[in-house]
Amino acid sequence: MNLDKVISGFFIILAMTINFGFFYGDMHSLEAHSKYELFAAIVINIIATTLKLGDKTQMGSVLLATSLVADIQLIVAAIIWTVAAYVYVVDAEIIGIIVSLSGGALLANIVSVSLYVGDTLKSKR
Template identity: 85%
Template sequence: MNLDKVISGFFIILAMTLNFGFFYGDMHSPEAHSKYELFAAIIINIIATTLKLGDKTQLGSVLLATSLVADIQLIAAAIVWAIAAYAYSVNAEVMGVVVSLSGGALLANLTSVALYVGDTLKSKR
């Protein structure tokens, strides 16, 4: 068993599940989405991105690209939420934007997990 692959896979899948946990719920309801879960999703996504930096393969490049997309979208969601919380008010429209951005990140994470599982299934013992 390769410990590096276990740790990398753990963070890739944890990033996706945390992102889904934040995304799930009424899109326009701020009560259905936790700011702490968004923060955790950002941190875990950044950790997953740093773990993908050393891979020099073509698949590693694609995995890194999907992680960077997820990072950018989750950070953008946090910025929108923070600006709305301190400058305006968090209403249904703002929450819709935040959840939509996290949905894009979720799609990038799903792509990353699918590629990771596909590569794992393709590899020989």
């Protein structure tokens, strides 16, 4: 068993599941989405991105790209939430934007997990 692959796979899948946990719920309700869960999703996604930096293969490049997309969308969602909380009023439209961005990040994470599982199944022992 390759410990590096186990740790990398753990963080890739954890990033997707935490992102799903934040995304799941009423799209326009602030109570259904925790700022702490969004923060956790950002941190775990950044860790997963860091773990993908060492892979020099074509698949590694695609995995890194999907992870960067998820990072950017989650960070932008957090910035919008922060600016709205301190400058504007957090209303249903702002929450919709934040949840939509996290949905895009979730889609990027799903693609990443699918590619990771496919690459794992394809690899020889």
